[in-house]
Amino acid sequence: PACAGGAANCRLSLQDLFTRAVALSDNIYKVAEDAFRDFQKTYATGREFISRAINSCHTSSIPTPADKDQALNTESGTLLNMVRGLLRSWEDPLQHLTTTVRDMKEFPADMIRRVQEIEYKTHQLREGMEKIIKQVEPGVINDDIFAAWSGLSSLQEGDKNSRLVGFYNLFHCLRRDTNKVDNYLKILKCKVVHEGSC
């Protein structure tokens, strides 16, 4: 139970914070994966949108580890800030995605609910990251890690096909980046809380 010892040590431990962050990031990725599969099945079957999704993610400007050794050798404070930067970079596109899909009659209700769920939960996870970074490395918050998104027109303008490409790219990149965030957090949890050996 919370604060069995009363106010004196009434604080969530780093283990508590990381356990919740990892449960949330794992969950967010699964919802993003479902949303991507749903979109692909409904709108993209046999249309090879993937070929146009290459180099399409607005967050590719953020240098991040691309394999296990790079991730394990990245210093914890840096990796934490990368996660924070990726999440902050998705605030704007998720807001627009939520409002755009909500107004589109042809979007299935399930898909709309998933997008809203992802937006709500990434917002929750961002709050958690602020708390974790404050405990792990108080002075290390780095606001420079951020990628602006300028894809709104691709969701709203042009013919139906080009708009579908715009949505496909967004769902593709969301799936990728939520996977990155989840993987980095699982590594950080083992590193910071379990001294590298989960």
Add this chain to the structure above:
Amino acid sequence: SSPGKPVILKCRSPEKETFTCWWNPGSDGGLPTNYTLTYHKEGEKIIHECPDYQSRGPNSCFFSKKYTSIWTIYVITVTATNQMGSSASDPHYVDVTYIVEPNPPMNLTLDIKRPEDRKPYLWIKWSPPTLVDIRSGWLILQYEIRLKPEKAAEWETHFAGQQTQFKIFSLYPGQNYLVQVRCKPDHGFWSNWGHENIIQIPSDFTVNDT
């Protein structure tokens, strides 16, 4: 006289996304008394007031999604105030992750199964409460079943882990059985028992050793 000391009874969340606290007002000293719930978050100084005293009935405070965070501990106090003075409850500490009490499971169905090569059994199936985000694994629930012959005094309970189905082999033939299911998250409280269901066990249902 000045009011008695309120007592915060409990705080519960159905799904880790909202939560509600209830308190016992205590004596009002015979005067019109006003109750205020205030809280601050661990590590912060700002004192907030209850965002919604209405939605969950008298002597309650409802924290919607906007006010609910799983990243902090809430230190909550209820103060009673009337003309003669005021009285504050002891602080109540809340970690939303640990106060989850889900709604009961639903769609309880009962079936007698007779596989060729094995003994007959009662097959019990149910589905998780809708509100809870089970599908994507955000909340993991465990289940418990209880059943008893209609006129029996005592329930027989079975822990089903995370399964949403269960087989019962040993039953008394010819009896009407009442069955109920409840659920609990890994850190949290048992829900109420769900809707009761009833089934008649056929008279040729062989009794097994238990």
Add this chain to the structure above:
Amino acid sequence: SSPGKPVILKCRSPEKETFTCWWNPGSDGGLPTNYTLTYHKEGEKIIHECPDYQSRGPNSCFFSKKYTSIWTIYVITVTATNQMGSSASDPHYVDVTYIVEPNPPMNLTLDIKRPEDRKPYLWIKWSPPTLVDIRSGWLILQYEIRLKPEKAAEWETHFAGQQTQFKIFSLYPGQNYLVQVRCKPDHGFWSNWGHENIIQIPSDFTVNDT
């Protein structure tokens, strides 16, 4: 004649650190035909050739750690060439993030346990597949068990989460049981079922409800 068009069948990674692709060569036009796998990676223009055609058998290409990036799309093509001409497959787009399929768990051992204070149970233990790093958080494995009496038609499955052991309480006394385990990464495909193991349940093993 010139060769038929090869088809890239699938690519798989057993531990999200290396990966292999397999292709169906198609017709060789009756002439000695050579197959070349080429690829370029997202964010790069350079065309590379398969680093290792041998390690994973015929019509395959193995990408060791050195050549494997995650969260990156590989555009892969296989070209068949003989005296009469050549023929290229359709491009195959792969991101190693989404093709993880581990090898099955190993060392499955079965034991009947008879604790004094509790009912007897079957204790199932196994170990994760080799080469998978589950220590650093890079990959998290979850397991599923299935078992059935030797002659039964249907398997009974149990999800074991991240544990590498499991207790089964309700079994038919005197029967021979087949047991298998498989695993799945936090994000990816189920492995095949592992090696089958068999155990005889003692005749004094009480039947319980599952």
